[in-house]
Amino acid sequence: MEQDSTYRNTTQRMRQDVNQKNKSENLHILNVRTGLITAKTKYGVTMDEYDYIDIAIDFLRDVNDYSTGDFYIVARSNEMGDIPMPCNLKTIDAVMTRELGLKRYSDRILYREGNTLDVDSAVVANSFMNAMSVYPDLTSFDVFGEGFVSYRFTKEGKLNIKGPGQDIVLAYTGVSVDEEGFPLVTRKQANGLAAAVLHNRTLFKALRGDKAAASMIPFTQAESGRLKQAASIPESISDNEFDELLNAKTSFNRKSHSRPSKFSR
Amino acid sequence: MQLNQMASAIRNHVVDGLNGISNASFSLEQIEDEIISTTSTLLVTYIKQGVIDAERLGQRIDGIRVECQDISSNCSVASYVNAPHFIIPDINRAMADPIVYLGTMDNNLSIKVYYDRDFRYHKYRLATSKRPFAWVSSTPNKEGLYDVYLFNLGKYNNLQFISIDAIFDNPYDIYKTDYFDQFTQSEFYAPLFIQKEVITQLSNEYVNYYRKLHMAKLPNTQTN
Numbered sequence: 001m002e003q004d005s006t007y008r009n010t011t012q013r014m015r016q017d018v019n020q021k022n023k024s025e026n027l028h029i030l031n032v033r034t035g036l037i038t039a040k041t042k043y044g045v046t047m048d049e050y051d052y053i054d055i056a057i058d059f060l061r062d063v064n065d066y067s068t069g070d071f072y073i074v075a076r077s078n079e080m081g082d083i084p085m086p087c088n089l090k091t092i093d094a095v096m097t098r099e100l101g102l103k104r105y106s107d108r109i110l111y112r113e114g115n116t117l118d119v120d121s122a123v124v125a126n127s128f129m130n131a132m133s134v135y136p137d138l139t140s141f142d143v144f145g146e147g148f149v150s151y152r153f154t155k156e157g158k159l160n161i162k163g164p165g166q167d168i169v170l171a172y173t174g175v176s177v178d179e180e181g182f183p184l185v186t187r188k189q190a191n192g193l194a195a196a197v198l199h200n201r202t203l204f205k206a207l208r209g210d211k212a213a214a215s216m217i218p219f220t221q222a223e224s225g226r227l228k229q230a231a232s233i234p235e236s237i238s239d240n241e242f243d244e245l246l247n248a249k250t251s252f253n254r255k256s257h258s259r260p261s262k263f264s265r
Numbered sequence: 266m267q268l269n270q271m272a273s274a275i276r277n278h279v280v281d282g283l284n285g286i287s288n289a290s291f292s293l294e295q296i297e298d299e300i301i302s303t304t305s306t307l308l309v310t311y312i313k314q315g316v317i318d319a320e321r322l323g324q325r326i327d328g329i330r331v332e333c334q335d336i337s338s339n340c341s342v343a344s345y346v347n348a349p350h351f352i353i354p355d356i357n358r359a360m361a362d363p364i365v366y367l368g369t370m371d372n373n374l375s376i377k378v379y380y381d382r383d384f385r386y387h388k389y390r391l392a393t394s395k396r397p398f399a400w401v402s403s404t405p406n407k408e409g410l411y412d413v414y415l416f417n418l419g420k421y422n423n424l425q426f427i428s429i430d431a432i433f434d435n436p437y438d439i440y441k442t443d444y445f446d447q448f449t450q451s452e453f454y455a456p457l458f459i460q461k462e463v464i465t466q467l468s469n470e471y472v473n474y475y476r477k478l479h480m481a482k483l484p485n486t487q488t489n
């Protein structure tokens with residue numbers, strides 16, 4: 001019993017250490033709602049959870065720094081041969097028969113049914129429709145080899161294989177999401193989201209005639225813009241380092257030569 | 266303080282303030298009603314000023330039974346849209362978000378609340394269109410309570426009980442519901458400084474109101 005408890009404590013501590021390490025490295029490990037509680041902690045403002053999530057997804061789309069992972073799903077095609085694509089899909093790695101696909105890709109993360117990131121599925125469908133109109137050949141893939149299944153994309157943003165009622169494994173690279181289907185965020189993105197909440201609430205009050213809130217708008221606008229811009233830069237390459245790289249090429253007559261021109265972190 | 270203690274305090278102030286001017290008597294019930302309406306007004310003012318946090322003042326009701334009902338308020342004309350339904354006392358509609366929390370009792374699922382017909386556009390929301398939402402009717406039903414309908418419950422479709430944290434216009438209306446035993450009169454629902462403000466404001470109003478009537482001074486009979 002005691003041994004179990006020690007083991008559990010050690011495992012828990014190790015897990016905490018890993019989380020701490022991931023946080024310090026600014027990896028995508030935080031729930032999207034972290035921005036909401038950060039807004040409360042940093043600025044003392046809060047907002048409706050649903051409104052926040054909508055704003056957060058819009059924000060993250062602008063920032064466009066998602067964490068990706070290797071996923072797979074097991075699905076059965078309908079009578080038309082269509083299979084709805086997972087909502088966090090970014091790129092397809094392979095479409096295989098169930099038996100061989102599981103043998104090859106079951107070490108990936110199984111994307112759970114019911115997870116929805118509606119906005120992503122819409123974007124996926126739109127981008128494929130655009131691709132179809134510009135490069136029709138790119139939307140159909142005839143592949144050869146044991147276990148591989150040929151597929152094409154439909155206008156509805158679905159995957160179509162020729163056989164109805166066929167079990168397949170779709171291995172793909174997708175956005176890392178939580179159990180509800182919302183993308184995970186970094187510490188910098190959480191801070192940026194908090195500032196976005198602050199700006200939103202200040203605007204909301206100012207538009208209803210609050211003069212004190214109106215006087216704060218220049219600050220909140222600058223703060224949210226600055227942190228949004230900072231959130232879009234991965235921690236591994238900082239803005240200052242980017243700046244130095246640019247200086248190396250354009251140092252001639254550059255006013256901000258050898259000093260940082262933008263805030264980072 | 267309790268509601269009746271506050272009412273007594275106000276009546277004592279007023280009677281003392283008008284001593285020698287009027288011997289008007291004030292019913293405690295009337296003062297109690299005015300305490301509740303004044304508290305509602307003061308809460309809105311202080312929350313808008315940022316002095317107090319609305320989320321810390323919600324009245325909690327747990328275990329509200331959810332039952333399906335047609336969303337039409339007209340008994341003889343059905344809308345043929347049945348939705349999970351429950352009733353609550355009126356909320357303080359002057360606030361931006363009078364319902365602080367509506368969701369499952371284990372706090373795992375919170376439900377978006379619409380106070381108007383904007384719920385029609387829920388399906389067009391950017392990322393939360395498939396998540397559940399509630400519509401609080403803006404008119405009372407025949408019981409004097411307000412209907413709340415739930416939509417998009419998905420896997421929670423068989424939800425039987427629900428929990429709510431809200432700032433009600435008159436929390437004593439909870440006595441009209443089946444959940445009356447969750448509300449206590451042992452203490453007034455607003456913080457002490459609001460209670461003091463209510464007593465001061467109502468006492469002033471009464472005294473000034475009756476003084477302005479220019480009532481004839483009564484003879485001092487030394488009876489008071």
